């Protein structure tokens with residue numbers, strides 16, 4: 233795996249490879265099941281979890297409805313506190329702004345605290361092209377960077393690696409990025425953590441520029457919030473002279489008080505902790521304390537397009553807790569790389585096609601990367617109805633239609649390879665609109681049920697669909713017919729006639 237998402241295949245093709253990797257599946261199963269069980273316990277401790285979830289969803293929903301207002305309020309507050317706000321319409325804009333800001337400092341190295349927004353825009357690659365080295369300081373991100381790899385989980389980006397692999401990466405790669413791994417480094421977690429600590433400390437102490445994301449931005453005060461577990465965030469946010477934060481515009485909350493909800497739900501949903509070990513907040517700049525220059529780059533990159541979609545916009549409520557990944561049977565088997573985006577799992581399957589569109593094979597395949605079992609919705613602390621958005625996006629893929637792209641209403645063409653699905657859905661719609669024809673069809677199917685094939689040989693998609701499932705055999709009697717018989721018999725029969733089906 234090389235460290236770029238460019239040219240990645242569609243989800244089914246990537247998943248066909250990753251599901252054969254037994255070591256990857258073992259690592260993922262162990263990690264997701266452990267986190268899942270701990271999360272359930274942490275959530276159970278709170279008697280008002282359901283109310284908190286509802287409050288989080290309502291707060292985010294309301295903020296998104298008035299996003300323009302809160303963004304302006306935030307800009308005014310950050311500016312008044314000594315920060316500078318930059319607006320980035322897309323990834324190129326954001327990368328250009330950050331590169332220029334680093335160049336102005338005269339530095340050629342930056343330290344970063346984990347930021348999904350900067351992964352989304354490919355900031356490290358853009359900085360590298362400008363001769364600037366970006367060092368990831370989150371332990372898992374460090375493992376990913378040293379291994380020339382890609383993150384595969386929102387919270388635990390190196391979840392696909394086990395201890396042996398991490399030891400080998402540290403031994404081979406640490407020396408070429410800075411302080412080498414200690415002689416005889418073993419796979420003991422404490423030794424691995426110490427090696428990373430020593431390696432990173434040199435970076436923290438020498439870096440003059442820090443780059444971060446943020447979990448939340450408070451509109452009323454212009455405050456940014458980062459929650460993390462390792463303390464690397466605190467180092468990146470306080471030691472450098474210049475701090476640049478790249479944050480998606482949806483990360484806003486109106487007031488400090490709103491944080492009360494999310495600082496309870498986020499740690500329990502993500503790391504199963506009652507509170508995050510480090511919660512760092514900063515507002516502009518302060519004389520002789522922390523960075524003397526602060527820049528906030530507000531990133532759109534498809535978010536206002538998603539906002540225009542009344543069904544899809546709920547994806548913007550996401551607080552990146554990763555609970556939906558840890559319960560997803562598809563993610564557990566396919567792993568994060570198959571999603572071809574920094575946002576894997578169920579949230580990636582609804583967010584990426586909205587941020588990037590559904591034109592490429594990969595992006596058009598993502599809304600199908602789900603069994604629609606609904607486990608993701610059950611655990612989501614901001615009640616995003618992920619299955620609803622998946623179905624909505626599938627319709628966009630199959631039927632096309634109107635969507636907002638780069639601020640313009642645009643007619644989207646149906647994606648390639650879905651003609652049979654489209655024809656089938658249209659036939660189904662026609663049949664449901666014509667009850668007589670539907671009844672006749674059901675009776676015909678019941679009579680010929682013994683000739684029903686177990687596989688769909690018609691198209692590649694049909695073959696794929698029935699390769700791992702049997703085509704259900706039509707019932708010997710439809711519900712309508714059973715109902716009519718039951719009524720005619722005066723309610724004597726209390727169950728549908730099942731014929732021989734139980735023996736089949």
Ligand code: SF4
Pocket residue numbers: 501549550551552553554555556557579608611612613614615616
């Ligand atoms: S969609 Fe919900 S569960 Fe998934 S990462 Fe976002 S907030 Fe967490």
